[in-house]
Amino acid sequence: MLSLNINGRQVLVKSDPDTPLLWVLRCELGMTGTKFGCGIGVCGACTVHLDGTAQVSCQTVISDLGNRKITTIEGLQGVDAVALKAAWSTVDVVQCGYCQSAQLMAASALLRQKPKPSDQDINDAMSNVVCRCGTYPRIRAAIHEAARLKAG
Amino acid sequence: MLKRRTFLIGGLGAVGALVVGWSALPPRQRLLTSAPLPVQGTQVPLNGWVKVSSDNSVTVMMCKSEMGQGIYTGAAMLLAEEMDADWAQVKVEQSPIDGIYNNLDNVAGDLPFRPDDHSVIEELTVWMTRKISRDFGTMITGGSTSINDLWLPMREAGAGARAMLCGAAAEKWHVPAGECRAENGRVLHASGRSASFGELAELAGQQSLHAHVVLKTPAQFRMIGKPLKRIDGPSKLNGSARFGIDALPAGLLYASVLMCPTLGGTVSHFDDSVARALPGVVKTLKVDAYNGGTGGVAVIAENMFIAMYALDAIAALGIEWNHGAAAEVSDADVVRGLTDALDQSDGHVYYSRGHIDGALNTAARVVSAEYRAPYLAHAPLEPLNCTVQVRDDGATVWVSTQVPALARKHVAKVLHMDADKVDVQVQLLGGAFGRRLEVDYVSQAAAIALEADGRPVQTLWSRPQDMTHDFYRPACVSRFKAGLNSAGEVVAWRNISASQSAVATSLKRNYGVPDPLIDRTTVEGAFDQPYEWPNVRVAQTTIELPVPVGFWRSVGHSHQAFFVESFMDELATAARKDPVAFRASLLEHHPRHLAVLQRAAALSDWGRPLARAPDGTARARGVALHEAFGSIVAQVAEVSIGADKSVRVQRVVCVVDCGTPVNPNLIRQQLEGGIVFGLSAALYEAITLDHGQVQQQYYTDFPIVHMDDCPVIDTAIMPSEAEPQGVGEIATPPVAAAVANAVFALTGQRLRTLPLKLA
Numbered sequence: 001m002l003s004l005n006i007n008g009r010q011v012l013v014k015s016d017p018d019t020p021l022l023w024v025l026r027c028e029l030g031m032t033g034t035k036f037g038c039g040i041g042v043c044g045a046c047t048v049h050l051d052g053t054a055q056v057s058c059q060t061v062i063s064d065l066g067n068r069k070i071t072t073i074e075g076l077q078g079v080d081a082v083a084l085k086a087a088w089s090t091v092d093v094v095q096c097g098y099c100q101s102a103q104l105m106a107a108s109a110l111l112r113q114k115p116k117p118s119d120q121d122i123n124d125a126m127s128n129v130v131c132r133c134g135t136y137p138r139i140r141a142a143i144h145e146a147a148r149l150k151a152g
Numbered sequence: 153m154l155k156r157r158t159f160l161i162g163g164l165g166a167v168g169a170l171v172v173g174w175s176a177l178p179p180r181q182r183l184l185t186s187a188p189l190p191v192q193g194t195q196v197p198l199n200g201w202v203k204v205s206s207d208n209s210v211t212v213m214m215c216k217s218e219m220g221q222g223i224y225t226g227a228a229m230l231l232a233e234e235m236d237a238d239w240a241q242v243k244v245e246q247s248p249i250d251g252i253y254n255n256l257d258n259v260a261g262d263l264p265f266r267p268d269d270h271s272v273i274e275e276l277t278v279w280m281t282r283k284i285s286r287d288f289g290t291m292i293t294g295g296s297t298s299i300n301d302l303w304l305p306m307r308e309a310g311a312g313a314r315a316m317l318c319g320a321a322a323e324k325w326h327v328p329a330g331e332c333r334a335e336n337g338r339v340l341h342a343s344g345r346s347a348s349f350g351e352l353a354e355l356a357g358q359q360s361l362h363a364h365v366v367l368k369t370p371a372q373f374r375m376i377g378k379p380l381k382r383i384d385g386p387s388k389l390n391g392s393a394r395f396g397i398d399a400l401p402a403g404l405l406y407a408s409v410l411m412c413p414t415l416g417g418t419v420s421h422f423d424d425s426v427a428r429a430l431p432g433v434v435k436t437l438k439v440d441a442y443n444g445g446t447g448g449v450a451v452i453a454e455n456m457f458i459a460m461y462a463l464d465a466i467a468a469l470g471i472e473w474n475h476g477a478a479a480e481v482s483d484a485d486v487v488r489g490l491t492d493a494l495d496q497s498d499g500h501v502y503y504s505r506g507h508i509d510g511a512l513n514t515a516a517r518v519v520s521a522e523y524r525a526p527y528l529a530h531a532p533l534e535p536l537n538c539t540v541q542v543r544d545d546g547a548t549v550w551v552s553t554q555v556p557a558l559a560r561k562h563v564a565k566v567l568h569m570d571a572d573k574v575d576v577q578v579q580l581l582g583g584a585f586g587r588r589l590e591v592d593y594v595s596q597a598a599a600i601a602l603e604a605d606g607r608p609v610q611t612l613w614s615r616p617q618d619m620t621h622d623f624y625r626p627a628c629v630s631r632f633k634a635g636l637n638s639a640g641e642v643v644a645w646r647n648i649s650a651s652q653s654a655v656a657t658s659l660k661r662n663y664g665v666p667d668p669l670i671d672r673t674t675v676e677g678a679f680d681q682p683y684e685w686p687n688v689r690v691a692q693t694t695i696e697l698p699v700p701v702g703f704w705r706s707v708g709h710s711h712q713a714f715f716v717e718s719f720m721d722e723l724a725t726a727a728r729k730d731p732v733a734f735r736a737s738l739l740e741h742h743p744r745h746l747a748v749l750q751r752a753a754a755l756s757d758w759g760r761p762l763a764r765a766p767d768g769t770a771r772a773r774g775v776a777l778h779e780a781f782g783s784i785v786a787q788v789a790e791v792s793i794g795a796d797k798s799v800r801v802q803r804v805v806c807v808v809d810c811g812t813p814v815n816p817n818l819i820r821q822q823l824e825g826g827i828v829f830g831l832s833a834a835l836y837e838a839i840t841l842d843h844g845q846v847q848q849q850y851y852t853d854f855p856i857v858h859m860d861d862c863p864v865i866d867t868a869i870m871p872s873e874a875e876p877q878g879v880g881e882i883a884t885p886p887v888a889a890a891v892a893n894a895v896f897a898l899t900g901q902r903l904r905t906l907p908l909k910l911a
Binding site for chain 2: 037039073085097131
C-alpha cells in the first residue's frame, strides 16, 4: 500500500507501485475528471498538478510520487482556479469538454507562475494540451480574462 | 384555434407516470412516447419531451447526443421558449429510445437534390422520406440535422406543456384558460394571481393534451436568438461531467483490445501463457470483427493498466493474424484505383445543364486540373470505449454514441437477446465527428462482456487502436475541365471525382441494407453549389476497396469544397479577375450567397493591403464560399509562409447564413471549432496505408492544430428568419480552399493535394 497526497488528503492506494497515477485516480479512486487520451504524454488530457506544476499523469508512476502534492480537477481551488472558472464561464469555452479538465489544470499552473501571461506565454504553457473541438481561441481569451479578474 | 381533445385514459399512475392512449393521435405523431417516461421524485411528464417537478425544475428529454456541438443547450432552448420556462430552472436528461425521437431529416438530407431544387418531385420525395423515417428510421445525431429535426416537435411540445400548465392554473383559480398566460416559469392571471410551474405540476399532468398549438412568431421570441451560455458548461469545469469512459458501475472490470494491424483482419492464434499468470488478469479471449471492423485479442482485468500490460505481454510473444483482403492495398494502389476509375468511367451524373461538350469545344480557353485528398481519421480525444453488463434477464450498455437504437440492436444481436432487454445509457461524447455513428466497438464490447460472468466490463481502445481502426474519410481524386469565353466568363464546368462510398458501406455493415447505387455524400459540395455555370456536368464514380470508410465531419463537403473552391480560384486567375468579384459574377440569382460573400470580403478588408505578419513575413488573403447542410459560409484566410516553408494561418474571417440563429454563441463556437478541425486536415492530417496497415498512431504522426498554431478567428452571423439550419459541420469544408488560395496569392504555387505542402 502506498500513501498519496491527493487534493490535500493522504490516501492509501493498493494498486501496483508501477501503475501510472492516471489509472490509480480513475480505476481505483473513481476520480474520473482526469482523462485518458493517448497514454504516452503527447495529448495532455491527463494533466494534473504535482506540487503546483502541470504534469501528465499517464507518465507519472505512483511509486515515484512520495510526498508530492497531487492536485486534480476535483480539488482545484484557490484564487487562480476561481478566476479561471469564472472566465471559462464568461467566455463559454467548452464544447465536448473532454480536454477541459486538463486545460484548466495547465492554465492554473500558468497563472500561478505568470499572473499576467502574454500570448507567447499562453502558447508555451498550453500547447501541450490538445483540443480536438478547437476551443483554443476561447481558452486564450479566457486566460487573459482570468488574469484581469485576478488583478481585480 | 385550440381544439381540446382528451387522450388521457389512465390518469396519473402511482409513480406519477403519464399513461396515454396515443392511438388517438395520428400514427406519426412526435408528442408521446410509446411507454411512460422514467420519473424521479415529484417529476410529472407533460408529454414525451418535458417533465415538470414541484421543485420548479423543468427537465427536457434530450434525444440527441451531446458531442460538443451544443445541442443540449440549443434544443432545450426550443422547448423552453415555447413553454415560457425560466431558463435557470431548465435541466436536460438523455431520453430513452423511442420512435418519436427518430430523426426525420437525416435520410431526407442525403437525397440527391440540389438546395435550389424546389420541384414537385423534390418536395414529394422529401415529404415521403420524412414520413417513412418516423416509422422506420432511427435515433441519430449526425448530418447537422438536429436543429432542423427538432425545430417543430420540441417547440410544439413546449407550447403544449405551457397550455397544460395554463389549464391547471385555470382549474385552480376557476377562470377561463384563455385568460392565463405563462412567463418565465410562472402562470399569471390578469387578477394578479400567479403560480410557479412547480406548484401547478401535478394538476398540469392531469390536463388534456393539446394536439394543436399556436407557435410564437419570431417577434415573440425571448430566448431563441439570444447567446445563452451552454447548459453543460458547469459540469465540464469541475470534472463531474460523465463521458462514456466515466461510466463506473459497481464491480467494473476493464478490457483492452489489440486488433489485427491489417484493416478487416482477424486472429488466428495467440499465446496467453504469460498474460494469464499476471495478477489481476481475469480472462483473455479472441474477439471477432463486428460491423465492418477488425478482429483481435482482448484481455479482461481488474484494472485498465493491468489489462494493457497483459495485452503487451501477449503481443510480445507474437500473434498470428489472418490479414485478409486489405493486405493487398497500399497508398499507391488506392491512388491508382481512383485514377483508373476516372480514366475508364464517365461516372454517374448528379447535375447537368446545357451542352457541356459543345461548350468546351467552342470555348476560347480550357483550364484543367486534378485534385487529391487522403484518408483521414476522426481521432476524437476520448478514445473509443463502451461499458456493458450482461445479466440473465438483460443487459445494460453505457456508451458515447450517435446512434443509440442501432447500438441496442447490435448488442442484442451479439447477446442473442431481444432488443427491449438491452438498456442503452447514452453518455456525453468526448468528441465524435462521425466516428460514433459506427457500432463496431459497441458490438465488440458486448462480446467481451459476455465472457465476464455478469460483471460489467469497460472495453477501452488505446490511442493507436483508435487511430488505426477507424472508418476513414474516403480518399478522393477529382478532375476539372472548364471553358472560358474571350471575355473571361465561365461557359462550361465539367467535374468528375472518384472515391469509395461511405453510405453504401455503412448501410451494409450497420443496417443490412443493399447498396443504393448512388451516394449523394460522395459528391456533395461539388454538384450542389450555387454558381450559375451555363453548361455544367458534375459526376462521380465509386470504387470498392477493402479499406473501411465512414462519415467524417462534413463528409463529402470536406474535400469537395477544397477542390471546387480552389479550382474556382484557378479560373479567376485565368480570367484575370479578382477572386471575390469573379465568384460574385456567378451568383446573380443567389442573393443569400452573394450577401455572405460580400460580408466576408468587407470584414476581412478584402482588396486592401495586408500588413506583414508579426515575424516580418509577407501575408496574403484567400477566399472560399461554400453551401452545406442548408447553411452558407464564406471564409477569408490570412496566411504567411514560415522559413521552413510551412503554411501559417494567422486569421480566418468567417460569415454564415444559417437561417434563424437559434443561439449565436453556439453558432460561433461551431464556426470556430469547425475551422480548427478543417485546418488540421488542410495543413497536417493524412492516413497512409502500407499493405492494409494504417501508419499513423498518435497525434504526433497524425498532427492536429495546437494552441500555438491556431489562428485568430472572427465570425459573423447573417440575420434571418428562415428555418434554422445545421452549423456543426459547415465551417470545416471551405477553410482548406481559403488557405490554399491565399498560398497561391502569396507564392504563385497552386497546391492541389491535401494536406497543403509547399514545394
